[in-house]
Amino acid sequence: MKYLKKKTSFLDISIFAIMQNQIKSLQNDKIKFLTQLKEKSRVRRKEKLFIIEGKREIILAIQGGYEVTQLYYCPSIINVKEVLSIVTTFKNKVELFEITIEIYQKLAYRVTTEGIIALVVSKDTSIENFVLPSKNPLILIAEAPEKPGNIGALLRTADAAQLDAVLIADPKTDIYNPNIIRSSVGCIFTNNIATGSTFDIINFLKKQKIHIYGAALQASVDYHTQDYTQPTAIVVGTEATGLSNSFLENTTQNIKIPMSGIIDSMNVSVAAGILIFEAKRQRGFNN
Template identity: 30%
Template sequence: MEILSPQNSRVKEWAGLLEKKNRDKQYKYLIEGIHLVKEALLARADIECVCYEVEGGIPSELHEAASAGIDVEWVGVSSAVISKCSDTKTPQPVFAVVRKDHGMVQPLLDKERSLVVVLDGVQDPGNVGTIIRSADAVGADGVIVGAGCADIYGPKVIRATMGSLFHLPVVNGKLGEVLPQAKARGIRLAGTSLQAAANCFAYDFTGPVWLLFGSEGGGLSSEVRELMDDGLIIPMRGKAESLNVAMAASVLLYEAMRQRHFSNINNSRCQL
């Protein structure tokens, strides 16, 4: 199938997904570029269609997926259609329309010894995407996104995840309801705090723990801060006053991974 006119009704619908209100209404979103489309296909995401620039054909990296019998509509489109459905200055030759995942918080509550990231008002898309990517990298069980955060289906967030959005559960949740449920199940709620007494490298991450991260400017909301069990300090030997929220999240996540999976490694010098 080919669609060459940017005035086509389907194209207008796709382009509308660049706005959050339309993503919420249609329960769909766009992903752009060969890497993200390939990751979505490999993860068996609920893809409605893959659109490729008709002059160049289906990118070679996607040939295997295109011939694998996956139930996805492949649509050849013009460069004008590609441009209309992209929010970048130099659009890539392929994009896909994906239906949102009906992710649920309950499996994360039920998971034994869970390691979950909880975002509370993290507004910068790059930070949200990077945190999701770090959570994926360490094998965290999921990410819960509360009110006031950047839309996880926005183009900038999706690009920053580099495909990690398709590798672990990333769900929206009402933190005022979810966090008390977690506490009732014995899950510790820990977050960074300048007033904290606990050094993050001395904290026990081996049990069930959810890591709370707040907005770049104000930190955690008062509602979430009151629910937090443990405040942690990330020690710094230099003169920097603080770390970017995505960097802070990465530090804690990697310390959790070290304790859970690498604590018995011999610390003596490696022989290369």
Template identity: 35%
Template sequence: MKVRVITSPQNPRIKDIVRLRERRCREKKGLFLVEGFKEISMAMEGGVELDSLFFCKGFFRGGEEGLLASVEARGGKLFSLPPRLFEKVSYRENPDGLLAVARQFHRGLEDLVLGASPLLVVTESLEKPGNLGAILRCVDAIGADGLIVCDPVVDLFNPNVVRASRGTLFTVKVAASSPRETIKWLKDKGIEAVITTPHAPLEYTEVDYRRPTAVVVGSESKGLTPLWTEGFSLKVKIPMLGRADSLNVAVAAAVVLYEALRQRREGSD
């Protein structure tokens, strides 16, 4: 393998990695960071193009040599860093010695492949990377057909989205769209939008999710816009019996999605 060694924090490539923590730089260069053996492996399985891989053998835990060879075989450049320099570019508390620079990918609604009775998740204006990552994990866990991200405040390629998703950003079909385009697309496809709101008349268990369904969740601070709350009649809530008036958006999405999974599994028996 051809490995280049970098020892100085003033190296231009090191400076570029640090800049990729900023959304503006990621968007300008069309690149993003993927850290960790599992996440990088899943990115490669998902067909993500890796521009380069930075590593430090001092943090390796076993099995990394095969990954290095695979990255190089696909055209990625390899760079070896000393421990202190790797800690500078890593965004994890306990790094495993692997950090990749990957090329961004973009999908639209037309790229979603739907099953006979699709189950989708739609998010609108999510603000926190941890929540978007957690929703990605849930979409992957229940085998949903995909995630539609509408007008996100948070960048899909934020390093914390990648980390919180545990690599499922690369296994879930994610499409970006506007709310208006998504609403039209759902209606054209005959997919029922289930609107989650604390003021709904129905509890989330009172809905039939076995038909084509899109579970729609809104921003952490403002919820869904009137385009959704006034444009669809099927609204559900999760009962709140204590002092809190709502759940974390990722938790709420998981609760509704696992009810959908339960119904679909029982309906197929």
């Protein structure tokens, strides 16, 4: 206990705290709980918690207003002082745990990663409580997306374009799926995201008097012929089935991307990027 009687810095005390919180067994209750959060959306929804892997993703979550309650780090991958430099950015107290490489590999998704995992409190993303940050919004809507990789790519595109919101209609998985966090490289935390049924999201758009442009071949015109400088939502569906009839019956106009190849479709995130950046071009890229 002499260590505590010395004049110590915050860094020294924090390192001492970490040394007292070592987990070496895969059978530890905390590790079992983290594994469930990683693997089961049902548990994430019930507990209103999820895990984040990686320094950049954790820092982006903090900047996005998320609350981290616990940090787990593997000293054979990341230095203690580097962990503490991240902790100093937190606004709340956080529990710190040192874990073994075996435990880390159990919890981590990526082969090459940064040795740190956070336990984080979920946010309420329901469309009922969503407030648009702009009076003339540009919004991306993804209806019934199935592949986490596509959702992640859409979120990266939305971040690059600095969209006002990303709405996910009839989601097939919760947005805190580790594969979505990974594929979005943390852009899940840099976007304003809301989720809800197709019915509720259409009602939201109508109440906000937002023009709806659906990416569809039916009764469509070339995408670059439309005016996106007004309140605008661009809606994309799945690559397999496209948009539902509910959206098709409520669009202001369906739009298409002219293609010269043999196939008549492209990856949903690529298509969304083309449409979004045409809207950004019309608005001026700084708007």
